[in-house]
Amino acid sequence: MTRSAPYTGQALPRREDPRLLRGEGQYTGDIHLPGALHLAFLRSSHASGQLVACDTSVARAMPGVAAVLTAADLGALGGLEVNPVLPLDHATPYPILAGDTVSAVGQPIAAVLAETPGQALDAVEEIWAEIDETPSPPSELLAMQHWQSGDPAAEFARAAQVVTVRVAHPRLAPSPMEPRAIAILPEGGGLTVWLSTQTPHRARADLARILSLDPEHLRVIARDVGGAFGMKASLYPEEVLAVWAAHHLGRPVRWTATRSEEFLSATHGRGLTSEGQLAIDGDGRFLALKARVEAPLGHWLPNSALIPAWNAARILPGPYDIAATDLGTSARRAHTAPTGIYRGAGRPEACALMERLADAAARATGLDPAEIRRRNLNRLNGPRDLPAGRVEGADYATALDRFLTLADYPAWCAQRDARRADGALAGVGLGFYVEPSGKGWESARVTLEAGRATVEFGGSSQGHGRETALAQIAADALELSPSDITVLHGDTATCPAGIGALASRSTPIGASAVLEACREIIRRRGAGESEPITADTVYTAPGEAWGHGCYLAAIEIDRDTGAPQLTHMACLDDAGRLINPMLAEGQVMGGFAQGLGEAMLEALHFDEGQLLTGSFMDYAMPRADDLPSLTILKTETLATTNALGAKGIGEAGTIGAPAAILNAALDALAPLGVTDLQMPLTSLSLWQAITDASKE
Numbered sequence: 001m002t003r004s005a006p007y008t009g010q011a012l013p014r015r016e017d018p019r020l021l022r023g024e025g026q027y028t029g030d031i032h033l034p035g036a037l038h039l040a041f042l043r044s045s046h047a048s049g050q051l052v053a054c055d056t057s058v059a060r061a062m063p064g065v066a067a068v069l070t071a072a073d074l075g076a077l078g079g080l081e082v083n084p085v086l087p088l089d090h091a092t093p094y095p096i097l098a099g100d101t102v103s104a105v106g107q108p109i110a111a112v113l114a115e116t117p118g119q120a121l122d123a124v125e126e127i128w129a130e131i132d133e134t135p136s137p138p139s140e141l142l143a144m145q146h147w148q149s150g151d152p153a154a155e156f157a158r159a160a161q162v163v164t165v166r167v168a169h170p171r172l173a174p175s176p177m178e179p180r181a182i183a184i185l186p187e188g189g190g191l192t193v194w195l196s197t198q199t200p201h202r203a204r205a206d207l208a209r210i211l212s213l214d215p216e217h218l219r220v221i222a223r224d225v226g227g228a229f230g231m232k233a234s235l236y237p238e239e240v241l242a243v244w245a246a247h248h249l250g251r252p253v254r255w256t257a258t259r260s261e262e263f264l265s266a267t268h269g270r271g272l273t274s275e276g277q278l279a280i281d282g283d284g285r286f287l288a289l290k291a292r293v294e295a296p297l298g299h300w301l302p303n304s305a306l307i308p309a310w311n312a313a314r315i316l317p318g319p320y321d322i323a324a325t326d327l328g329t330s331a332r333r334a335h336t337a338p339t340g341i342y343r344g345a346g347r348p349e350a351c352a353l354m355e356r357l358a359d360a361a362a363r364a365t366g367l368d369p370a371e372i373r374r375r376n377l378n379r380l381n382g383p384r385d386l387p388a389g390r391v392e393g394a395d396y397a398t399a400l401d402r403f404l405t406l407a408d409y410p411a412w413c414a415q416r417d418a419r420r421a422d423g424a425l426a427g428v429g430l431g432f433y434v435e436p437s438g439k440g441w442e443s444a445r446v447t448l449e450a451g452r453a454t455v456e457f458g459g460s461s462q463g464h465g466r467e468t469a470l471a472q473i474a475a476d477a478l479e480l481s482p483s484d485i486t487v488l489h490g491d492t493a494t495c496p497a498g499i500g501a502l503a504s505r506s507t508p509i510g511a512s513a514v515l516e517a518c519r520e521i522i523r524r525r526g527a528g529e530s531e532p533i534t535a536d537t538v539y540t541a542p543g544e545a546w547g548h549g550c551y552l553a554a555i556e557i558d559r560d561t562g563a564p565q566l567t568h569m570a571c572l573d574d575a576g577r578l579i580n581p582m583l584a585e586g587q588v589m590g591g592f593a594q595g596l597g598e599a600m601l602e603a604l605h606f607d608e609g610q611l612l613t614g615s616f617m618d619y620a621m622p623r624a625d626d627l628p629s630l631t632i633l634k635t636e637t638l639a640t641t642n643a644l645g646a647k648g649i650g651e652a653g654t655i656g657a658p659a660a661i662l663n664a665a666l667d668a669l670a671p672l673g674v675t676d677l678q679m680p681l682t683s684l685s686l687w688q689a690i691t692d693a694s695k696e
């Protein structure tokens, strides 16, 4: 292959695809382990209760059953560390199997290991568990934090107007195509664990600590991962049980969750409620913001449990300059499946609150939504101080104007007005967002020999094209072609340590580690070092990269049925240096589909702890025919906070799109006097809002 550098910035096809398209992918479910025992769980049917009896004797005698385990068999195990982004002053339980009490529907009570999956399920049916149901205790406050700047009381006192908004985010099921899956091979005193995870190194460390094993005896391999979206960032009790069983029974063990088990017991996303008050002066300038975020936690806390509650508040006031703020967030335990990070992880919540407030302020002052944003968006490139700390800023006001021109905002507003004149319920909405990417470190090891290079990446892939993008970066830095670069990742035995594929960190931090390793090789080769040359780099980013952008939605709502139709969407995202624009667009499209799902379709419902939406019959995922045309625009303002100048793009669509869609729907119904709508914007909820408005 002849070089046509620079490869960075080219839309090279994904090198992963030929293998995946030919059915040669290796998902955890594809790992063949002869003689493996299959695992199945008996799960709690109650949200709260005493487990007064659990008789496994019949199940133990069933054909093919090798073991039936309850909490008593496991003994004392370690807990899971929770990322302490908010102060957490309670010890948090991490039950692998329920002991004396059950604390959520779907909580594993007993585990069967059998020769076939069918035998394991049959034996689960024969376990007799008796639960004395108890009323759920009140949800316990586990964490809270408060940030303040300026003198909010004084600003509210002198405000010309104050607008108030409440946004309740539906609780969501992340639903990767590949459910949770694990396969374990005990061999030579150690355990090899194939795991569908976005954080293989952390999974190994957590398994070692919980099971009191030497990490050196554990190898975690994440081959192909069929989507993760935050749901596979933390270790699950079922996975710990599987590894415990393989270790103690000395046999290979495997478990693949059913879709029902995913709805019941995998981490859920969102579910936060936020309320905000914005004080405005006579010129539509934002004087002060008061915001309160309430986040639901589950019955156990995954590693990432506190991230959404933290992000939803600490990002405020988002892209706007507001001198006086009073921000609070709190998180409470609930008797449901765990909640955790889900694509966006608090960023969509921060964005929805600010953008709803901006539109409410526009309505209160009579200014156009674009104009009120223009008056309040940050204008300075460089560091800016948010109440929660100093962050990277950009000229958001100019970005907005560029977007409004490129996306032809005036034309969409004119079309809306024409449709309104025809009697249609038409609306246009904006959602300006910021997307802080992860902080900290990632690592890479690069070896150069005879015109070829191997990149061993400490991060991992959840199916988002890491091999393609990292090969482009290494090819440019080493003056080779991408086809000369082999990229390896997702194996704790062979790859250097890393954090993983989450928080939009893979490119800003992970790829910066690859870049730095390549640069070191060039320096050492220049100094006369002979090949092979290997560079091991741990790259620590000096700060978070803050991506930003804006989404525009045009909607029409049927007056008689409430059925919404998105007639157009456009977005502009600034993800800093773009390694591969096609991959970036794929991220935008995928994030947008999930953002649309939250805004218009998806919601988990519980009734007294019972999950009512336990399958795709009851839980509406967006499908191809739900997606409108999306015009994708991009700008490239380099990040100042990493070697590559890259910012995250993976969460952009989930952050900006719901706010724009919500604002468009409110704009459409504003002529009827509707001032509040909550997601998902189903035809039923919109019809209800139209009907209620016409009664008043």
Ligand code: SMO
Binding pocket: 198, 228, 229, 230, 231, 233, 341, 342, 343, 344, 345, 501, 502, 503, 504
């Ligand atoms: S929600 Mo992402 O995997 O940090």
